[in-house]
Amino acid sequence: MMKKITAIITVLAACALLTACNKSTENFNDFDDIKLVRTGFANRRVFENLAALEDYVDLAVVGKFTGDPEQEERYRYNEFFGKDVLYFVTSTNTIEIEKVLIGDAEIGDTLQIVQDYGIVDGDLVTFSDLTPMQKGDEWLFFLKKESDSDIYFCAGDSDGRFPVPNAENEPMPLSDCPDLGVYDEQNFMWNTYNEILEKYDI
Amino acid sequence: MKIKKRVIPMLAGVLTAVMLTSTASAHPEDYWAGKYIGYEDAKFTLRISRSAQTDFLTSDIYRSARDWNGISSNVRVNVSFVINARTTIDDGINVYGDNLGERLLGYTTPYDSNGKPLDTSIDGLISDWAYADITMNTNSSVFSVASDPKLAAQMTFVHEVGHVLKLTHPFISRGLGGHTIDGKPVAIMNQGFPGDYGGAVSSTITGHDKSCLKAKWGA
Numbered sequence: 001m002m003k004k005i006t007a008i009i010t011v012l013a014a015c016a017l018l019t020a021c022n023k024s025t026e027n028f029n030d031f032d033d034i035k036l037v038r039t040g041f042a043n044r045r046v047f048e049n050l051a052a053l054e055d056y057v058d059l060a061v062v063g064k065f066t067g068d069p070e071q072e073e074r075y076r077y078n079e080f081f082g083k084d085v086l087y088f089v090t091s092t093n094t095i096e097i098e099k100v101l102i103g104d105a106e107i108g109d110t111l112q113i114v115q116d117y118g119i120v121d122g123d124l125v126t127f128s129d130l131t132p133m134q135k136g137d138e139w140l141f142f143l144k145k146e147s148d149s150d151i152y153f154c155a156g157d158s159d160g161r162f163p164v165p166n167a168e169n170e171p172m173p174l175s176d177c178p179d180l181g182v183y184d185e186q187n188f189m190w191n192t193y194n195e196i197l198e199k200y201d202i
Numbered sequence: 203m204k205i206k207k208r209v210i211p212m213l214a215g216v217l218t219a220v221m222l223t224s225t226a227s228a229h230p231e232d233y234w235a236g237k238y239i240g241y242e243d244a245k246f247t248l249r250i251s252r253s254a255q256t257d258f259l260t261s262d263i264y265r266s267a268r269d270w271n272g273i274s275s276n277v278r279v280n281v282s283f284v285i286n287a288r289t290t291i292d293d294g295i296n297v298y299g300d301n302l303g304e305r306l307l308g309y310t311t312p313y314d315s316n317g318k319p320l321d322t323s324i325d326g327l328i329s330d331w332a333y334a335d336i337t338m339n340t341n342s343s344v345f346s347v348a349s350d351p352k353l354a355a356q357m358t359f360v361h362e363v364g365h366v367l368k369l370t371h372p373f374i375s376r377g378l379g380g381h382t383i384d385g386k387p388v389a390i391m392n393q394g395f396p397g398d399y400g401g402a403v404s405s406t407i408t409g410h411d412k413s414c415l416k417a418k419w420g421a
Contacts, residue, residue, distance in 0.1 A: 037320070038324075039321060040319065040322075041370070042307070043393055044306050045344075045394065048399055078317065078333075080333045081317035085313065087335070088300065147341075
């Protein structure tokens, strides 16, 4: 009997170790000395125009990040390396809504947004094409709420976040086009953005 | 009359050559350089872990990875399902499942020899990878909005295996017509659900995907 209980406890402990999560809050608004690691080639939803985006989202708002992100790292045991390796990292931050374009929200409301990146061992490891969520930065968000939590995400990653004209955002040295909020202009949906500027008074 | 007889076959030949070029030309931007450290080919077993096996992500979805076989003599993909935690396979590429919310359908991570994720935008483009693994989203609601959720999951898995085979998301075609829609190659390696971008996101491996695989690993 004792042997069985010991075996069960051992298995449960091993399972807990296999998928370990670390949560931390980091203030990393200084990106000068950080190495960018864009990893994890993904398949994701894509939104080829504004109509497709509008159909999918719960909210479209202009908002400003109010704090520093809190991040969660995920590790699991990998037989090839014989140790736990990082396989995913997410960050959440809060925005305060300044303008509502679509959805049931009010100016001044706050909500949490998640993006798939974080600072790990001094590197900015990102699974997302969007630049980090810096305190004070202002963006136009097309947001979908996760079905199992109250956290929102940018629809289609870089398909769902756009610059607010004349916004004065923090510098982002890791990006070739920081004003667009992506690392690489190829990931910016210019056609959709032009449709937005034509349709909405931002 | 004689001229016509000669011109017609010549024109037909030229047209055939153009069509063959346009349907089978690989774009060098559409696959990574480098191989796997210690290997010259891409012959491996996908080791489907228990975490990736769900009521929705069933064995037939994973077996579709074999569609990459028979294109290049240097590529062979086998699929093996982990029955218990002790199962190990040499040269196995692990396939995991995790709840990724509704942001991603699945993704592939390449690693360096220290087990650190590689920067696919720079290092990953040119360097040999030590290892790669696949994570499939076990949150089935992310697939449920597709017109055919099972097909979307299957396409995602074959797409991710394409990344393990060092194929990238296709860049916009530069002057190579014929197999593009609005300049975008028709490919399973495009991001999205099957049928997106007017059909450029394919649910099956296309001529473009095959030509890239052959250009990468040889015929």
